[in-house]
Amino acid sequence: MGALDELTRPAGDDDHVGGVPARLVAAPASTGEAAALVAAARDLTVVVRGGGTKLHWGPPPRSLDLIIDTGRLAGVVEHAAGDLITVLRAGTPLGDLELGDQQLALDAPAAATVGGVVATGTSGPRRLHYGTARDLLIGITIVRPDGVVARSGGKVVKNVAGYDLGKLYTGSYGTLGLITECVFRLHPRPAAAAYVRSTAPAQAVPAILAAQVAPAAIEIDTATGELAVLLEGTPAGVRERSALVEKLLAGELSETAPGWWGRDPWAPDEIGMKLSVPLSKVPSLIDSGAALRGSAGTGVLYAAARDITEVERLRALCVRGGGHAVVLTAPAEVRDILDMWGPVPGLALMRRIKDQFDPGHRFAPGRFVGGI
């Protein structure tokens, strides 16, 4: 335990995950330090902590010895503007990024870290146009649960050499090891942007898609009954396109986003869900009476469910339509009796992947699908 003593400190009152207290905390400052730490922690159960903004979402770990905090694993390694890429350490808060007239087109809370956003596969309104972390991530460095450092992808956008481990780590919730560095493709910041706000129903979405206006986002919110469209581009282009959408939806042009844009629709004591359905099923989901908000242009929406019955109802609706429904967060009282993930096709194969990467089941045990 000698090495471990040097690399860790005893946990404090705030060092717990979903109510499970940790014994130790470590904050390595480099991939090398992290690898030494993970190698020394071979007998410990581990949860990785980024900004901690959503660490308590998801099921609590079955067991927790060590929290690896990525707070010191931060900073921009490289921003190659001419190549439209950036290399970021995993603990870098997204809100800290200064990329000039370029952007990393991920919607996430400012305090959320690069590693946290990748590990959860977080997405927001602009996924319609830019895709999600899985689409923007072009290279990754990880520390395996056995302490081995590995890399896949690289610093060029186009690259098919070897398996794309970045895809596997995106949305892996820290169950396959620690992400230490990510390479992303960047996009130019648009010169102009405008929102069109309307009270048109979800049935109007196909008309927007058919109009060839290439929207960056189409968001819907049942609480306000609003449908809002984001258009990005050149000043002249945005003016013309937004005028068209304005007419199409009998909407109103706005320079700013509606207050609900990109925010979770649930209150702290409610159950928060992520729903995903084929595009043609969005209207019937919206008409189901649930409190929904999200991307009507991609079929990925968020719901506030009142109770387990509503969770089951929404899940049935999504699954029947060819989609899925995952509980992201729930009050402590119901968390233990909820099936957070729902049905997961391919689970047996996922278990085999976990067994290969983390045979001791030490990283975030029990936090993922099927108890992985």
Place this chain on the structure above:
Amino acid sequence: MADIDALALRLRAELGPEQVVTDRQELRTYECDGLAHYKVIPALVVLPHTASQVATVVRACVAAGVPFVARGSGTGLSGGALPHAEGVLIVTAQMRRILDIAPADERAVVEPGVINLQVTKAAAPHGYYYAPDPSSQQICSIGGNVAENSGGAHCLKYGFTTNHVTGLQIVAPDGELLRLGGRALDPPGYDLIGAFVGSEGTLGVATEVTVRLTRLPEAVRTLLAAFPSIDAAGAATSAIIAAGVVPAAIEIMDALAIEAAEAAVACGYPPGAAAVLIVELDGPAAEVEAQFDQVTALCDRAGAFELRTAADDIERALFWKGRKSAFAAVGRISPDYIVQDGVIPRTALPEVLRRIGEVAGRHGVRVANVFHAGDGNLHPLVLFDARVEGEAERAETVSGAIIDLCIEYGGSITGEHGVGMDKAKYMPRMFSDDDLDTMQLVRCAFDPGRLANPGKVFPTPRLCGERPGGGLAERFPGVDVF
């Protein structure tokens, strides 16, 4: 070959006699893919009609301990579909049904043997198309595209195959038929689709693919710009990107590639050009018009001596004809050639091209350059005449040096053609042993018996849970490798 005979017998009974090929002459037609200098005659070829027949074949292979290799159209350029001499080649040519075109979901569901361009043709009447457009799109299969994570000229803006597949049905290497994802996005759990796409047939056989359909753009504008030097064309590319424009495509061809294209398809590019740049913009008309003027001005400023704008689809097709036929066209000016597929950071373009020129000059070899300039994906065509003593070796040397240059500048050994058989030996130059070992953990999860397309991608196979081993000769009995 007793195993194979028994296997053939069993599969004839379970599928249908006409779906199992054992005739030596017929087997020979499958001996290579697009990279014709690797040849292996498969022990058996099977042509399944359905996913469940694929599962039957794979289960029979597992039971007999016989390796299997999937094959689509055989246009791959890295020897990915190179058969195994003692294995079964599973050809998807009989699985060519488009199962659904669903514009309301913005998806198409197709069998793996469906030809890339057929998806676009089926979707076009609805106002949609399938965005990934490899130059081989008239002949390559969607299953092959999935396995290679194929790209195309328009992937700069629209992404690669991996960004367009939302659902897969696969036969895993243990013979199990699995559905992953579908029409909805973000299925829960590990991204197995992301792991499968680009795995070059080593993680199983795709038997059904759900892809995104993309709304046809309102406007398309194409510019052909001729430059007095390749550096000037590179500078124009950098200026366009720096201006914040994301074109649908930016392609460059150098003088030698232009010469070949003229000889083959008479594309009529401006005479005397040391390089031509093709820039295509698409999207809402209002955006495209504004940006097209900007791009034209930037090319002018970078020293273009002639600028042509495609007046209509016919002229646009002519601009592209020269570019898209470049590989085949090179046959007009050289009996043999090696196509490379390295990637470099776009900004290193002028420097790397200069160094490629130096290496080529030193070895007395001609290199024609065609590339996806927007994303730094080079396709140097290293020309040689195999009948001339020593030329093939010199071309091979130059080809290897180009790969080293790509790695030196922080790029990749392959941008879209895949590693396959051909580039496995270069993988350790780009990745550490630990990197390769970690990738193979995925392989071990899918295919611990290593029966799915063995010997491809990784130079040294990982024995799942055991020590590594296995040489090239052992893995490819009977293969001619040069």
